[in-house]
Amino acid sequence: MTCMEICFAPMEGITGHIYRRVHHEIYGDSVDRYFTPFIAATYTKSYKTREKEDARPENNAGIATVPQILSNDAGEFLHAAGWLHEMGYREINLNLGCPVSTVVSKNRGAGFLRVPEKLDAFLDEVFRDLPEGMRLSVKTRIGFSSPEEAPSLFAMYKEYPISELIIHPRTRNEMYSGLPHLETFALAADLSAKIPVCYNGNVNTAEDLELIRDRFDWIHAVMIGRGLIADPALALKIKGRDRDTPAPGLRVFHKAIYAAYKEVYLSPSFKKNADGRLPVGQQGRTGAGASGERVLVNRMKELWAYMGRMYPEGERYLKEIRKARNCVEYEAAVRMLMNNCAEEKAAPRGFM
Numbered sequence: 085m086t087c088m089e090i091c092f093a094p095m096e097g098i099t100g101h102i103y104r105r106v107h108h109e110i111y112g113d114s115v116d117r118y119f120t121p122f123i124a125a126t127y128t129k130s131y132k133t134r135e136k137e138d139a140r141p142e143n144n145a146g147i148a149t150v151p152q153i154l155s156n157d158a159g160e161f162l163h164a165a166g167w168l169h170e171m172g173y174r175e176i177n178l179n180l181g182c183p184v185s186t187v188v189s190k191n192r193g194a195g196f197l198r199v200p201e202k203l204d205a206f207l208d209e210v211f212r213d214l215p216e217g218m219r220l221s222v223k224t225r226i227g228f229s230s231p232e233e234a235p236s237l238f239a240m241y242k243e244y245p246i247s248e249l250i251i252h253p254r255t256r257n258e259m260y261s262g263l264p265h266l267e268t269f270a271l272a273a274d275l276s277a278k279i280p281v282c283y284n285g286n287v288n289t290a291e292d293l294e295l296i297r298d299r300f301d302w303i304h305a306v307m308i309g310r311g312l313i314a315d316p317a318l319a320l321k322i323k324g325r326d327r328d329t330p331a332p333g334l335r336v337f338h339k340a341i342y343a344a345y346k347e348v349y350l351s352p353s354f355k356k357n358a359d360g361r362l363p364v365g366q367q368g369r370t371g372a373g374a375s376g377e378r379v380l381v382n383r384m385k386e387l388w389a390y391m392g393r394m395y396p397e398g399e400r401y402l403k404e405i406r407k408a409r410n411c412v413e414y415e416a417a418v419r420m421l422m423n424n425c426a427e428e429k430a431a432p433r434g435f436m
């Protein structure tokens with residue numbers, strides 16, 4: 085269907101290195117680049133275990149990985165860039181999109197967009213001192229409170245040698261709801277001669293991607309988040325690689341990702357650390373300090389919040405999954421779902 089580049093969006097708490105590895109093992113190079121969830125830059129290099137494990141080259145072997153950095157301090161950012169450069173990375177990404185209050189209140193993520201003069205100074209310093217040979221891409225929203233902020237933000241980005249501008253055409257205040265502002269995204273056409281532009285937002289099906297590609301034929305890539313979590317075969321389907329051999333479905337993917345997480349959360353080393361510090365960098369919304377089994381089941385429930393879209397007839401079993409308190413209940417609920425409901429060929433369209 086298309087040979088446009090497809091990037092897997094960073095999703096904190098979901099697309100860690102274990103998820104990325106399993107996805108890559110099953111769906112091969114259908115995704116061209118995987119972005120890590122954000123790594124908060126520090127001067128001290130005392131990164132969280134999750135962040136270190138996510139960036140560790142051994143955990144990303146054979147997978148095109150782009151580490152993403154969250155910062156509003158050029159010195160701190162450059163420190164992180166140096167650390168990643170030492171590990172062999174040649175592309176890093178700046179997060180200007182995170183809408184979470186705790187991040188935004190410090191003028192980081194999408195919060196940086198409301199102080200554009202500071203962002204301008206930051207970019208100026210960062211591009212002056214970026215390690216030799218390091219490319220810097222930027223993932224941005226179109227404004228803090230209004231899409232009307234977009235033209236001046238785009239004009240600012242144009243002044244810098246940004247290797248790729250990934251645009252999620254929503255404002256910070258819109259979080260993840262409503263439809264993306266495609267009319268505002270259209271204004272980036274002017275930038276595309278200088279900076280490769282990547283579209284991000286609400287691409288859930290191959291038809292959604294067609295719509296975006298037809299309307300914006302100047303984009304060089306599309307980044308997909310929730311659509312790929314719901315349907316991990318989506319990039320493969322978009323690239324038409326399921327025509328001769330059917331794409332592995334959620335039954336196959338679920339088996340592999342559940343086994344990979346089980347190995348981590350049910351291992352003795354997990355228990356050793358169960359006093360609040362989770363091993364292998366899996367701290368997150370799953371509840372530090374909880375038993376490995378609880379963390380495992382909660383982690384799987386987070387995936388089902390998206391994967392459930394592929395089973396429109398499965399609500400009663402999805403409810404059982406959400407209620408599961410341990411592996412036995414969880415496995416029984418998943419078995420019932422998969423045995424009684426057929427997986428759809430595509431998730432509901434993202435631009436309805």
Ligand SMILES: Cc1cc2nc3c(=O)[nH]c(=O)nc-3n(C[C@H](O)[C@H](O)[C@H](O)COP(=O)(O)O)c2cc1C
Nearest residue numbers: 093094095096121122179252285286287308309310
């Ligand atoms: C649970 C969750 C975690 C996310 N974590 C990050 C992150 O760490 N860095 C980032 O730039 N965007 C993050 N995002 C935003 C996504 O990368 C993406 O921009 C957004 O979901 C829109 O794309 P989609 O409609 O294809 O999902 C997150 C989104 C969600 C829902």
